[in-house]
Amino acid sequence: MDVNAVRTAADARALVEARGLTHVKVGVFDADGVMRGKYMSREKFFSALDKGFGFCDVVLGWDSNDQLYDNVSFTGWHTAYPDAMARIVPSTCRDVPFEDGMLLFIAEFEGAAEAICPRGVLRRVLKRAAGSGYKVNASAEFEFFVFDETPDSVRAKGYRNLKNITPGFFGYSMLRSSVHADFYAELMAMCERMRMPLEGLHTETGPGVLEAAIAYDEALESADRAALFKTFTKVLAQKRGWMASFMAKWSKDWPGQSGHLHVSLAGQDGRSVFHDAAAPHTMSQEQRWFVGGQQALMPDLLAMIACTVNSYTRLIPGFWAPTDASWGVENRTCALRVIQGGPKSQRVEYRIAAADINPYIALACAIGSGLWGIENRIDPGEPIVGNAYEVKFPSERALPRTLYEAAERLEASAPARDLFGDAFVEHYAATRKWEEREFRKAITDWEMARYFEII
DSSP, X not given: OOGGGOOSHHHHHHHXXXXXXXXXXXXXXXTXXXXXXXXXXXXXXXHHHHHOEEEEXXXXXBOTTSOBOSSOSSSSTTTTOOEEEEEEOGGGOEEOTTSTTOEEEEEEEOGGGGXXXXXXXXXXXXXXXXXXTOEEEEEEEEEEEEESXXXXXXXXXXXXXXXXXXXXXXXXXXXXXXXXXXXHHXXXXXXXXXXXXXXXXXXXXXXXXXXXXXXXXXXHHHHHHHHHHHHHHHHHHHHTXXXXXXXXXXXXXXXXOBOOEEEEXXXXXXXXXXXXXXXXXXXXXXXXXXXXXXXXXXXXXXXXXXXXXXXXXXXXXXXXOOSBSOEEESXXXXXXXXXXXXXXXXXXXXXXXXXXXXXXXXXXXXXXXXXXXXXXXOOOOSOOOSOGGGOOOOGGGBOOSSHHHHHHHHHTOHHHHHHHOHHHHHHXXXXXXXXXXXXXXXXXXXXXXXXXXXX
16 A cells, blocks of 8 residues: 555554554654654554554643743643543654654644644634635745754754854855755655655755745645654754754844745635636735735734744844735735735745744644634735835734743734634643743853953
């Protein structure tokens, strides 16, 4: 059986048996988009396909550094960190190219934990879209820096004076991509084999930075692809003695790393809901409302997109990242870029997102806010023409400037609670507040250099 043909539990069993596997890999994605998983014996896997399995709910109760949240109610010392039930999704089956026939399956939380599960929140948004007669297609494109470093060397250096795989700017460089053609070939082959094919791969502006555009698909599959791409690009790089980073911004000297999301709606007949050949910018009324909702809710929902403290270092003028909730047509200075792609590819690009996103949560935000716009017929106003950084926007378009402020906006947002549920909003907002509190414990290099002697 072809791995991409797996749809049911019976298919999964048949493939595992055909390959003679004694174990498979099963993983879930946490609030930060980190894949947490294990090898599972064939017998346990077959049982889990029918009955689900218990996964320690600490993965919903700690941060990306495995530090326990002290401000969430779902789990903690007060609940003693019991198992949460999870279900395996057979259709997510992938080959693991580096492990000689090994199979990987994505799981998602169910029961009470489903309310805060990142994959679960996206599924609920897509169910809302389906209830209104819409099919959602999406794709992600990521910029990421690659370093000639290892996990040991970056720690030994204190994350300073890191060596990129190549120097200089060299955007869209045929020179750089040809010199490292073996790495590009390995990355593209891995993505093909793991059902996350790349539409494009090229160098971006900066030392050792690449941009990969993942082929579009139905939105849940696209989120799976994006989350797996981040995980296994890191695996591939580290197997070569390199490291790939998806931080929003790792150096003040270079632009940040984007994680732009492309979203389009189709009707049940598969035809575009966004394209209207007779309308200005070929935007249907539904697309105008969709963009209107994304724009209106962006300040409320920013914590779901700009999800780390580091995210906010990227959101400054002149670094290819928007600073206000704005939209334009083919305008890369705006937070939302409408792309006139014709009947098959008219879409909106959610440009506020950086490479550090959790793809499930970010797509839930981008799609959910657009649906809210259609439901409430939110007009976005006129598109920005020219440089959006030079426009004076009204205060309601201003974006939060810190993660803590963004988390408070999310927590207080009635539309967010309607779209994603009280449990998710309260839990996720608390995790972002924790993240900022952890940051405030740090003493930065800038503070040491500025104050150590002179103050």
